[in-house]
Amino acid sequence: MEKNLQNIDKILAKKQAYLVKLTYLSLDSLIETNARHIQLLENEIGAFVECKETINNLKIAYVSATIKNAELLIFFVIHENPGNGSEKGRGHLGTELNNKASQVMQIGFEKDNKGNDTDLIRLKCLHARSTKKLEPVYLEYSEEAKGLVLASSDFVAERMAQKKEKATLAEIQSWIQENMGAEMNKEHLMNNLIAYFDCSKRTVEERLKELVESNFLTKEKHGREVVYALTIPF
Numbered sequence: 001m002e003k004n005l006q007n008i009d010k011i012l013a014k015k016q017a018y019l020v021k022l023t024y025l026s027l028d029s030l031i032e033t034n035a036r037h038i039q040l041l042e043n044e045i046g047a048f049v050e051c052k053e054t055i056n057n058l059k060i061a062y063v064s065a066t067i068k069n070a071e072l073l074i075f076f077v078i079h080e081n082p083g084n085g086s087e088k089g090r091g092h093l094g095t096e097l098n099n100k101a102s103q104v105m106q107i108g109f110e111k112d113n114k115g116n117d118t119d120l121i122r123l124k125c126l127h128a129r130s131t132k133k134l135e136p137v138y139l140e141y142s143e144e145a146k147g148l149v150l151a152s153s154d155f156v157a158e159r160m161a162q163k164k165e166k167a168t169l170a171e172i173q174s175w176i177q178e179n180m181g182a183e184m185n186k187e188h189l190m191n192n193l194i195a196y197f198d199c200s201k202r203t204v205e206e207r208l209k210e211l212v213e214s215n216f217l218t219k220e221k222h223g224r225e226v227v228y229a230l231t232i233p234f
Helices: 002-014 049-069 091-100 153-163 169-179 186-197 201-213
Strands: 020-026 037-043 103-111 117-128 137-142 147-150 183-185 217-222 225-230
Touching: 103 153, 117 153, 137 153, 169 186, 169 201, 183 186, 186 201, 186 225, 201 217
Parallel strands: none
Antiparallel strands: 020 037, 103 117, 117 137, 137 147, 183 225, 217 225
16 A cells, blocks of 8 residues: 555656645544544645546545555545535545545534624534434633633523524514514515515524414414414414
């Protein structure tokens, strides 16, 4: 396998561009496990795109073969595509690694109701090949520990509440009382609320669900149409 890696490096040298770098780190100070190494595969931007994709595929094939023949724990650190809500690995290498990974985790800051980062960090499982999908883990930076620690339930609740401040339940309730009349179909009601509060469809759906559960609204299906109506005496 070392010979295969040397051959790959020769191809890279001929193309005069170092496109992929493999770095081996000792596990002793990083994680308690029987695995012998962590391999960090860094995707670098190069001028030869077609060559880069070919080399990346060879590198991934080499890593896959290594896993089968040695006791290794391998981590790939991948940047996501830019843009809100993106959960796809950046570039061809990111896509291939996501497809072949046994588990894919995403780490990032939770946003507030204005889309700004809070100081709450979420570790989310995007994909698990051999186990059920894991629940998110919430972290915060600790000055005392000089690193990340599990966030307390109160801290999580406080930061998550910041996300709901846009189009609050009371605001939605007030708008409905003033503008909906006796009843309104779901599509029309949601479009009006989304436009008025400049919020997401999911936010409006959550608020309407809460209002139905509190008996402020009723939700009925009339044929193919879903209709919301005010509950008397509201």
